[in-house]
Amino acid sequence: MFPLIFALSVAALTATRVNAHGYVQEVVIGDTHYTGYLPYQDPYYPVPPERIIRPIPGNGPVTDLSLIDVQCNGYTDGGVIGSKPAPLFAPVAAGQEIKLNWTTWPDSHVGPMITYLARAPTDITQWMPGNAAVWFKVAESGKTADGKWAATDLLSAADSIYTFTIPPEAQGWTIHHSARDLLRSIALHGAFEYPGAQDYPSCIQIEVSGSGNALPTDGLVSFPGAYTEDTPGIVFDVYDDPSLPYPIPGPAVWTGGN
């Protein structure tokens, strides 16, 4: 299975387009720290370090939601094909927390954080989901009743650490403890018009262990596909009225009941 994180960050950008900026620099599972894919360092090593996060071109966003780039923040052209696999994956137990350490998030980039998983049908270090509907939402955080956004407010308050939990029901997505999982992390921000919302996806490869066997059979979505210009929460003016609730895009969070 592939856990996928969507951090959707909607910032009200005025005429000045802030070109900015963030990615997951570290993943912490239990006591283990995994360095993320570092787009300004990793490609320049003679032998690039092996990572659990799929390569990204830089710290910038994806705004065209129809591109494959919206899957894992890979280039459509220019060397990194969307969702190009990473060589490693991290073991995690069903029910365990995963902490994502984001680079410092720009204050202006308010918006939600959304997490999806997908189960890899084959070796996750080879698999490219393409347009297949394989993703299901496992966590989301938008705007609190008192107007605090998942990003930047809550993220900053947590030292740029975003935490989510692998659903306990998602145990043993293969019976040999060998479910290969890809975690996708997308932050989307900037969205009073389309294209405007900025999507910062990050695909993290994990392997979920456990002895259960639940998996959603319907409501799976594709990336690209799940979000369009018309999806509630994609176009949203954060400056409009701070008391206005924010509709988090995408399907309901999967709770294990299918």
Ligand SMILES: *[C@@H]1O[C@H](CO)[C@@H](O)[C@H](O)[C@H]1NC(C)=O
């Ligand atoms: C996040 O990762 C950076 C880079 O590895 C590190 O310096 C920083 O201490 C980490 N933040 C936390 C809260 O662990």
